[in-house]
Amino acid sequence: MIKNKAGLKADLGARMVVLTAIGSVLLLAVQTAAAQPPAAAPASGGVYTTAQAERGNALYQANCAVCHGGALQGEEENPPLSGKHFNTSWGGKPVADLYNFISSQMPLGQPGALGSQGNADVIAYILAVNRFPAGAKELPPDTNVLGTIAVDKR
16 A cells, blocks of 8 residues: 555654654663662672781771770670671671761761771771671772672671
């Protein structure tokens, strides 16, 4: 069947609408996928080094143990930083949350006194005490990177 000029224009217009709609859906899908944060890597994948945890231990003992106990067991009203309490408080959360809390709140009365690298080192020690394995790379003092690492729920 031969269509007249008006019929051809209508068919072409309908096809253009369909193609535009498909293109818009594809563009939205690509933008949505790009906006998704990367899947969090588990802290159990080895996100700090043994040397970093040792530095963190020294900083912890000098600055944190008086309130949280030498073995991270907690003292009086100060919460433990190990075991079930640590898992309940931080399990499933990005390491960046713990880093930001320590950076802005600890040590008590001197927030930020350990510096950014010191805070990362203390977190490495906390992870070591909580039996997260060491790895080949140090935990960086970078909240963008720390936001991609999750404390495993145990």
